[in-house]
Amino acid sequence: MASDRFEKQIGFIVEMDKLKRILRQTILTDHSRQETSAEHSWHLGVMALVLSEYAETGVDLLRVLKMVLVHDLVEIDAGDTYCYDRVETQDQVEREKKAADRLFGLLPEDQAGELRGLWEEFEARKTPEARFAAALDRLQPILQNYHTQGEMWKKNSISSRQVVRRNQPIEDGSPLLWDYVLHLLDDAVKKGMVQT
Numbered sequence: 001m002a003s004d005r006f007e008k009q010i011g012f013i014v015e016m017d018k019l020k021r022i023l024r025q026t027i028l029t030d031h032s033r034q035e036t037s038a039e040h041s042w043h044l045g046v047m048a049l050v051l052s053e054y055a056e057t058g059v060d061l062l063r064v065l066k067m068v069l070v071h072d073l074v075e076i077d078a079g080d081t082y083c084y085d086r087v088e089t090q091d092q093v094e095r096e097k098k099a100a101d102r103l104f105g106l107l108p109e110d111q112a113g114e115l116r117g118l119w120e121e122f123e124a125r126k127t128p129e130a131r132f133a134a135a136l137d138r139l140q141p142i143l144q145n146y147h148t149q150g151e152m153w154k155k156n157s158i159s160s161r162q163v164v165r166r167n168q169p170i171e172d173g174s175p176l177l178w179d180y181v182l183h184l185l186d187d188a189v190k191k192g193m194v195q196t
Helices: 004-021 037-054 061-070 088-104 109-124 127-144 151-155 160-167 175-190
Strands: 024-028 032-038
Touching: 004 032, 004 037, 024 037, 024 127, 024 151, 024 175, 037 061, 037 127, 061 109, 061 127, 061 175, 088 109, 109 127, 127 151, 127 160, 127 175, 160 175
Parallel strands: none
Antiparallel strands: 024 032
């Protein structure tokens, strides 16, 4: 007979499967469809492994990996909020906190506290790990947009100024990655992928 702790853990794992159905506003680089939040989280994990040398010295990679895996779990209830949508972003914090209460509350208390703490750390962006995780989180859709010739930027009439304003925190997590983003955006403007 399984323990109550084990049942809660399995229940949480089954609930997390719902992240696979949450569609984001970025599309796959083959233009075939929108990516899911689960795919986004996996992609960030791989990015963290590959790009960790561009984080601040001493950053705990395991902590970064944990953050990128849990940071979007709240989207199961709150949905993916398009970062350039002024209306949707107005109540995003409230929706996501409510989702965090329910979702992390499915776990045994110690694990609920750990994962909720990682989510809150990511949101606050005060630690080197959270700043690097957030930098990756913002870099990934830029790469997707660039490698789809700005398809979603064009569709949503996004300007390069909006992209810079939204993604400035990348610099806090990795100045090198921020320089790369500015280079990509300059090229995207020249190629007509994004408005000036």
